[in-house]
Amino acid sequence: MNLVAIDTLHLFPTTLECAKLVEEKYAKKAMWKMPKGITTKDEFIAKYGDCEELDSADFDFVSKVEPFQRALEECEKDILITGRRMDQAAQRIKLDVWEEQKRTLNPMANFSWQDIIDYVDKEFSLWGCPDRDGRAEGVPVNAGHNWAFRCDAPIEATSRHLPDLPWTKVDLGKPFWRCTDAEIKGSPAAPITYVFKSFGDMHTTVPVEPHESERAGRFVRQAKTECGIHTRTTFAGAPHGGSLVDLMVKDAATIQSLTASTVKAIELNERQ
Structure with missing residues (x-):
């Protein structure tokens, strides 16, 4: 194979x-x-x-x-x-x-998306102890899922690929779906927070709000x-x-x- x-x-x-x-x-x-x-x-x-x-x-x-x-x-x-x-x-x-x-x-x-993260988390719970390199055992997960982008106002999806945007990038230390809403938004709570739910090419992939479809951040600016x-x-x-x-x-x-x-x-x- x-x-x-x-x-x-x-x-x-x-x-x-x-x-x-x-x-x-x-x-x-x-x-x-x-x-x-x-x-x-x-x-x-x-x-x-x-x-x-x-x-x-x-x-x-x-x-x-x-x-x-x-x-x-x-x-x-x-x-x-x-x-x-x-x-x-x-x-x-x-x-x-x-x-x-x-x-x-x-x-x-x-x-479904929920089925995917449930499977990943089940594997993590079975093999959740860090290995000798400090990584958690289980299904490998893209570390970009750990990022949260906090901002004061919405940013159009068609602009979220640009550099130097008015948001604060935070490493949550774990995939966003294992975080509470309060952990994602921070303190004081950010009015808007984006996360990466899917990864493609850098120029057509952007973070989305946690409740949005993973595909909402893919093929942005493309028909x-x-x-x-x-x-x-x-x-x-x-x-x-x-x-x-x-x-x-x-x-x-x-x-x-x-x-x-x-x-x-x-x-x-x-x-x-």
Whole structure:
């Protein structure tokens, strides 16, 4: 069995650290893939351009889709096991645990966010004593979940990726879901507090309020809710499964009404 990991060269440092902990805990080295022919972010910019200037579809292809396809070909993939869940995005509402045509197993398809953290906490309670390196045993958790961002007023999600924002970053010392509301907000209580519930690329991932969906902080400033790996492939037998939901409006009157109320239109390229 092969463990595949894709480094887009734009991931959070804590994501890479967590991946190393996974390799160590399960004594399994991952097959790491990066954008073809490069190994650093500077090389990525020199070859493809800055991520903020690249078309998002092009960024997805060179940083995720192509490396992932290359990995599957090299390991001669038969069955693919994913961590995808139906509740992560509307496009996954029909995701099956087993997809025969694509030979893809989605064991957590029916898990909710609460199921995930309950499982992690159960493992932590069983193996909660720190190991010799000071880390807690159990399922490795991204250390970025320990951060809280306290501020006096809301900050638009489309701006939360920017540097030098008017908030105070605090290390809670444990994942935010193991903290009380008072611990997250601090004393005196901050009017607004954000936490990271999910991690993708740094330029499209932002912290959200604890009650918000984990996906509310993903693909920010982009007109999509899915990583390119999940929805774009160039060969039969898509690497990730899930039946896309057809949300296209069919009623002529509704189409006319929606068109009349449009305030902005965008053109999609052939990959979108």
